[in-house]
Amino acid sequence: MSAATYAGNDFYCDVAIPRAVPLEVVHEDELVLAYHHTRPFWRVHVVVVPRRHIASFTTVGAADEPDVRALLEVVQRVARRVEEEHGAAAVLTNLGRYQDSKHLHVHVHSGPQRD
Template sequence: MVTSDFYCEEVLSGKTEVERVYETDNVLAYYHTRPFYPVHIVAIPKKHIPSLTRIDVADTAILHELLEVIQKVALEVEEKHGACRVITNLGEYQESKHLHWHIVSGKSYS
């Protein structure tokens, strides 16, 4: 099982530069560094939260802010490209153990 946290270790630390799409004090949305779709944006909380099923009650406000950012970005993608998906992964499907959502449009490259 992979236990790395690419988002804290690379993106939020500044080691890996990203093209920002939308940012608040607590949330960052940016273009995926290795996209699987023609449009592939990732939205993350800036605070480490392991996954959707591991959210602490104290993080409710951050989760609400994250969902607001996801909604804004998804609306822009939907309006520009006609459709989008909003995806999160859990367990073995979640490669990086930091809550993150993919906002994607188009057919997967894989």
């Protein structure tokens, strides 16, 4: 299986977190994984994801607080580094129909969109 051929609905639980494909890891600990996107949409495109399945930003509850706190700390560090290195950074999460993979994840990106 490759990232390009994955046809499920939770790429992170099924592929990224168990490392079914090679990843260029930016950060990894017991709660969070951050890596360069396998199919980048921008020149710099890092995905930050909690290791434990959380469906979406809009489904986060009190029990998810440690995971979401850790996720946001990593997003902040990655965004700071991208901003320092490239002069700008954007932070984005998608919801509903915009969310291809039904697992909370945050994109940190910079630069023009790729073709």
